[in-house]
Amino acid sequence: MATLKKVVTTHWEDRTGTRVKPGTPGAKKVRVESAKWYVVYKHEGKLNRVPAYTDKAASQKKLADIVAALERGDAKLTDPFKIHLDRPLREHIGDYLEDVRHGGTSTQYHGAVAARLARTFDGIGAKTLRDVTADKLKAFFRTMTDARVKEGSDPVPVSVTTKSDHRAAVYTFFQWLRKGQRHPENVVERVPRAEPPKGEPVAARKRRALKTADLRTLIRTAGSYPVESRKLNRGGRPKSDGSPRAASTTKMKPETVAKLEEQGRERRMMYLLATFTGLRRGELSRVQVKEVKLKKGVIDLPGLKTKNGRRAVIPLVKRLVTELKAWVAEKDSEAPLIAIPDRHNLRRPHLAHLKMANIPYQTDKGHADWHSLRKTVNTFLRRREVPLRQRQRFLRHSAADLATQRYDDERTGDMADVVRELSRLWRFVVGGEAESKDAPSDAV
Numbered sequence: 001m002a003t004l005k006k007v008v009t010t011h012w013e014d015r016t017g018t019r020v021k022p023g024t025p026g027a028k029k030v031r032v033e034s035a036k037w038y039v040v041y042k043h044e045g046k047l048n049r050v051p052a053y054t055d056k057a058a059s060q061k062k063l064a065d066i067v068a069a070l071e072r073g074d075a076k077l078t079d080p081f082k083i084h085l086d087r088p089l090r091e092h093i094g095d096y097l098e099d100v101r102h103g104g105t106s107t108q109y110h111g112a113v114a115a116r117l118a119r120t121f122d123g124i125g126a127k128t129l130r131d132v133t134a135d136k137l138k139a140f141f142r143t144m145t146d147a148r149v150k151e152g153s154d155p156v157p158v159s160v161t162t163k164s165d166h167r168a169a170v171y172t173f174f175q176w177l178r179k180g181q182r183h184p185e186n187v188v189e190r191v192p193r194a195e196p197p198k199g200e201p202v203a204a205r206k207r208r209a210l211k212t213a214d215l216r217t218l219i220r221t222a223g224s225y226p227v228e229s230r231k232l233n234r235g236g237r238p239k240s241d242g243s244p245r246a247a248s249t250t251k252m253k254p255e256t257v258a259k260l261e262e263q264g265r266e267r268r269m270m271y272l273l274a275t276f277t278g279l280r281r282g283e284l285s286r287v288q289v290k291e292v293k294l295k296k297g298v299i300d301l302p303g304l305k306t307k308n309g310r311r312a313v314i315p316l317v318k319r320l321v322t323e324l325k326a327w328v329a330e331k332d333s334e335a336p337l338i339a340i341p342d343r344h345n346l347r348r349p350h351l352a353h354l355k356m357a358n359i360p361y362q363t364d365k366g367h368a369d370w371h372s373l374r375k376t377v378n379t380f381l382r383r384r385e386v387p388l389r390q391r392q393r394f395l396r397h398s399a400a401d402l403a404t405q406r407y408d409d410e411r412t413g414d415m416a417d418v419v420r421e422l423s424r425l426w427r428f429v430v431g432g433e434a435e436s437k438d439a440p441s442d443a444v
Contacts (some may be wrong), residue, residue, distance in 0.1 A: 145157055
């Protein structure tokens with residue numbers, strides 16, 4: 001019914017003993033056995049793991065206590081949730097984050113969830129699951145302020161989006177607890193969603209579609225940016241008298257130039273994949289090399305890695321397949337296809353690329369942020385008269401109005417028109433095809 005075990009975890013280390021990502025060239029897998037014993041038992045079809053002690057005798061005493069409690073619970077003599085409700089909250093969070101880590105989510109998502117749970121439970125002073133109540137959560141979200149405000153300054157309320165993100169993290173955590181029979185209910189269901197003050201309009205970011213000529217310039221700029229931005233030393237800090245230092249040409253070693261060129265190649269590929277697959281930033285960051293089926297000419301992404309939780313089979317234009325063959329040639333099948341920064345760290349290089357390409361970030365038509373690449377593709381396909389159903393399948397929108405309104409400015413055979421028009425866009429944007437009657441219209 002229950003037993004004592006030690007948990008074995010694995011990670012990857014390079015030659016210096018530093019932890020690295022799986023699949024890193026030259027890295028080796030290291031297995032580590034926990035110093036602490038764990039009580040492992042199965043209750044109502046669910047396998048549970050409770051940390052005990054480093055001392056085996058003390059751990060055996062805890063094993064006996066848990067077995068007795070389970071037997072009394074089966075006989076309806078005790079609360080079946082008592083074991084979990086009295087466990088330290090950090091242990092439940094640790095088990096949950098371990099499941100999140102192995103569920104196909106990105107490192108950035110894992111870190112964001114951990115930070116939101118920690119901030120919420122620290123805010124209500126919860127040490128065990130018994131300490132988490134709907135009333136405490138309501139009060140915390142109602143009075144939640146921006147943690148970035150300097151000490152001594154007046155507190156600033158956080159945005160509705162931030163409150164919603166924290167509530168969603170706690171809600172998903174309690175859903176996991178309830179399904180795992182660790183808690184009788186999801187208490188967050190009794191916590192109302194955050195809403196803006198009455199009379200205040202909900203501000204939705206307005207995005208604009210890039211012109212095809214601007215898209216071509218942006219992709220080329222992203223590839224050349226690392227080298228071009230380092231060619232000129234702008235002088236740095238002013239002189240002691242306050243006068244600016246003179247700019248000068250930077251002398252770079254050949255190995256430095258090679259490193260910067262490789263970085264530019266990665267940035268260019270990042271834009272190409274986002275544009276010609278329609279994948280969102282988070283989805284693209286979770287794609288592994290093994291999910292790129294070059295012979296079939298598709299990216300086959302499992303539901304665990306997509307926004308809507310459904311498997312996505314995305315057709316690729318032939319020239320992108322050719323570039324991907326060279327891109328994945330020396331990569332391990334388990335390695336990420338490409339390293340995508342989180343949304344905050346992606347913003348800075350994207351703004352730098354726009355600035356070098358002389359493309360305004362914000363105009364009266366809207367923002368040209370990273371996500372606007374999806375709008376650019378959808379608008380281009382609509383102007384090429386690709387049927388709505390095909391555009392909806394390519395962008396993986398569950399509702400047709402998303403493809404016709406918000407983004408308007410499982411079988412790849414159903415997207416033949418999409419592939420044909422994207423191939424035309426590739427020839428113009430990447431291949432340098434001159435303007436002609438068949439070239440994409442610039443009036444996107």
